[in-house]
Amino acid sequence: MIPTVSPKLLMLAHQKVAEDHEAGLSSDPSVSAVVALSGKCSPDQMIAICHRLRALAHLIIAGDGKSWTISAEGREYVLVSGDLFKAAAIAPLLEPKMVLDLRFGPEILDIALRDAKPEGTA
Numbered sequence: 001m002i003p004t005v006s007p008k009l010l011m012l013a014h015q016k017v018a019e020d021h022e023a024g025l026s027s028d029p030s031v032s033a034v035v036a037l038s039g040k041c042s043p044d045q046m047i048a049i050c051h052r053l054r055a056l057a058h059l060i061i062a063g064d065g066k067s068w069t070i071s072a073e074g075r076e077y078v079l080v081s082g083d084l085f086k087a088a089a090i091a092p093l094l095e096p097k098m099v100l101d102l103r104f105g106p107e108i109l110d111i112a113l114r115d116a117k118p119e120g121t122a
Helices: 007-022 029-037 043-061 082-090 107-115
Strands: 069-071 078-080
Touching: 007 029, 007 043, 007 082, 029 043, 043 078, 043 082, 078 082, 082 107
Parallel strands: none
Antiparallel strands: 069 078
16 A cells, blocks of 8 residues: 655645646656655655655546546646645555556545535635
8 A cells, every 4th residue: 555645745746746847847747746855755755645646647637536626727737626635645545566557546535525624605
């Protein structure tokens, strides 16, 4: 099983990946994540964070996290709720035979909902 990670470090790594992608820098998200996390956590935690970011990307691409994202007009990316990042940091994530097959189970959305704060004025 992939260990849980700090939600703050997961979001820090994601922010660097997004910034580098937008700037046309590293085409490998893992490189951006390692740069962001250097000196902030152990190599094992860096690997776990990269795996969790990959699984989160698969969740969003598959449309399973649609309720937790907002499309950014004119951009090729979506904005992701902080609650989904928090859930991605702690949800069970099994290590598959191939890294490309990393996926969260359906419990990630339950975890995100459990920790979400109500929003809106309705």
